[in-house]
Amino acid sequence: MAGFVTTITKGSSNRFLIRLATVAALGGFLFGYDTGVIGGAMLYIKKDFHAGTLAQSSMVSAILIGAAIGALISGWAADAFSRRRTKIVSGSVYVVGALLCAFSQNTLQMVGSRFILGLAVGTASFVSPMYISENAPPRVRGGLTTFNQLMVTIGIVVAYVVDWGLASVSNNWRWMLGLGVVPGLALAIGMMFLPYSPRWLVEKGRSDDARQVLERTREEDDDIEQELSDIEEAARREGGVRDLLSRAVKPMLVIGLALALFQQFVGINTVIYYGPTILKATGIGDGGALQQSVFIGVTNVVFTIIAVVLLDKVGRRVLLLTGNVAFFAALVLLGVYFASSPLQHHAQWLALAALTLYIAGFAISLGPVFWLMISEIFPLHLRAPAMAVCTIGNWLANFVVSVSFLSLTNLITRQGTFWLYAGISIAAFIFFAARVPETKDKSLEEIEAQVGAEASEAYPQEKGKRVREARA
Ligand code: BGC
Numbered sequence: 001m002a003g004f005v006t007t008i009t010k011g012s013s014n015r016f017l018i019r020l021a022t023v024a025a026l027g028g029f030l031f032g033y034d035t036g037v038i039g040g041a042m043l044y045i046k047k048d049f050h051a052g053t054l055a056q057s058s059m060v061s062a063i064l065i066g067a068a069i070g071a072l073i074s075g076w077a078a079d080a081f082s083r084r085r086t087k088i089v090s091g092s093v094y095v096v097g098a099l100l101c102a103f104s105q106n107t108l109q110m111v112g113s114r115f116i117l118g119l120a121v122g123t124a125s126f127v128s129p130m131y132i133s134e135n136a137p138p139r140v141r142g143g144l145t146t147f148n149q150l151m152v153t154i155g156i157v158v159a160y161v162v163d164w165g166l167a168s169v170s171n172n173w174r175w176m177l178g179l180g181v182v183p184g185l186a187l188a189i190g191m192m193f194l195p196y197s198p199r200w201l202v203e204k205g206r207s208d209d210a211r212q213v214l215e216r217t218r219e220e221d222d223d224i225e226q227e228l229s230d231i232e233e234a235a236r237r238e239g240g241v242r243d244l245l246s247r248a249v250k251p252m253l254v255i256g257l258a259l260a261l262f263q264q265f266v267g268i269n270t271v272i273y274y275g276p277t278i279l280k281a282t283g284i285g286d287g288g289a290l291q292q293s294v295f296i297g298v299t300n301v302v303f304t305i306i307a308v309v310l311l312d313k314v315g316r317r318v319l320l321l322t323g324n325v326a327f328f329a330a331l332v333l334l335g336v337y338f339a340s341s342p343l344q345h346h347a348q349w350l351a352l353a354a355l356t357l358y359i360a361g362f363a364i365s366l367g368p369v370f371w372l373m374i375s376e377i378f379p380l381h382l383r384a385p386a387m388a389v390c391t392i393g394n395w396l397a398n399f400v401v402s403v404s405f406l407s408l409t410n411l412i413t414r415q416g417t418f419w420l421y422a423g424i425s426i427a428a429f430i431f432f433a434a435r436v437p438e439t440k441d442k443s444l445e446e447i448e449a450q451v452g453a454e455a456s457e458a459y460p461q462e463k464g465k466r467v468r469e470a471r472a
Pocket of ligand 1: 035149152153263268269272300366367368371394398
């Protein structure tokens with residue numbers, strides 16, 4: 001811990017980097033706040049709007065569809081208008097969305113408002129880690145980029161606390177949702193004081209401006225000219241969105257998408273959205289379930305901090321694989337618990353222990369590593385669209401898991417559902433062990449060169465094929 005803190009806090013360039021990452025990661029906070037706030041708010045909205053199951057799930061999930069569409073739009077906007085301006089717009093749209101939610105008069109208005117909020121959240125979810133990672137020097141990029149995931153987890157806990165604190169206030173749900181204005185405004189205003197990403201500047205032919213940004217974020221002994229010329233070389237690579245399927249990039253797209261889908265299909269948001277319901281099923285009552293949910297939320301924050309510290313030391317792969325084993329074991333255990341009535345009668349603590357192990361495992365692995373890796377593995381000229389594709393996959397998978405969880409528990413029982421997620425996590429482990437590269441300590445351009453080299457045997461054939469096609 002001390003090592004990371006000293007590396008990251010010494011020198012004015014590092015203090016600037018921390019400020020940059022903290023403001024940019026407010027995007028993560030918006031994402032987390034929304035994820036966490038709706039569970040508590042829905043308890044009251046459903047009474048005011050006389051909402052049935054369908055209306056409730058539409059209000060909850062409208063944001064997930066909005067987020068997928070937001071990611072699609074910002075895949076283009078982050079390149080066309082810059083990562084920085086896209087983040088300013090997303091903070092502003094969030095403010096509008098939060099106000100619209102707070103003043104909604106019926107289910108339809110709430111669904112529309114949550115959809116607008118989703119546009120902002122989907123944008124923030126990947127443009128924030130992309131912006132941080134493009135500004136960070138390789139030695140601290142893992143930890144710094146994971147500030148975003150840390151803010152996601154903090155946003156979730158703050159939302160739980162806000163829900164709990166406002167429980168007895170009149171018009172409480174309007175305040176719960178409306179308070180989102182605060183981080184939205186902070187993001188939009190804060191980003192106005194931060195620079196453009198040096199990688200985006202170089203892409204737009206503004207190398208001198210990029211040098212100035214690098215001078216603010218690098219230390220004296222860093223070779224800024226070398227870094228700039230590496231970025232310039234990466235930016236010279238031409239190509240369009242269809243190159244996402246070229247032999248050089250497709251393997252990385254497969255890895256990014258696999259991380260995106262596995263992150264959701266191991267069931268994380270059943271714990272985040274339905275944690276209180278799962279805990280209530282152990283017979284502890286409403287109050288106890290909410291209290292234990294806060295405990296799980298705090299565990300998520302604590303283990304994400306551990307990931308921030310360790311990602312640049314032990315590397316991404318070790319954490320990804322270790323955490324995977326932990327959440328696999330937790331899922332098996334949860335299944336065993338719900339399959340055994342003696343355990344349910346005499347060992348309720350086991351459910352909480354398993355959920356805690358699950359969230360700790362996720363928080364050091366798939367939680368941060370998915371968002372970090374997709375901001376590292378794609379070549380500069382395709383980074384925004386490629387990240388957008390993975391992000392869309394992630395939000396759609398989130399949608400599928402969230403809307404299917406309760407029906408699945410009816411169909412194949414609660415234990416069957418957790419064992420299904422456990423099976424998926426075995427597949428995830430095998431895939432990660434075989435395919436996910438280590439990116440620790442490499443510059444984004446070195447990673448790009450490595451990916452290109454690995455595909456180089458296939459690439460000339462493909463180039464030749466294209467030339468032949470063009471001639472024909
Ligand atoms: C995931 C979210 C999840 C959160 C929990 C994020 O990395 O993308 O779906 O709710 O982690 O901490």
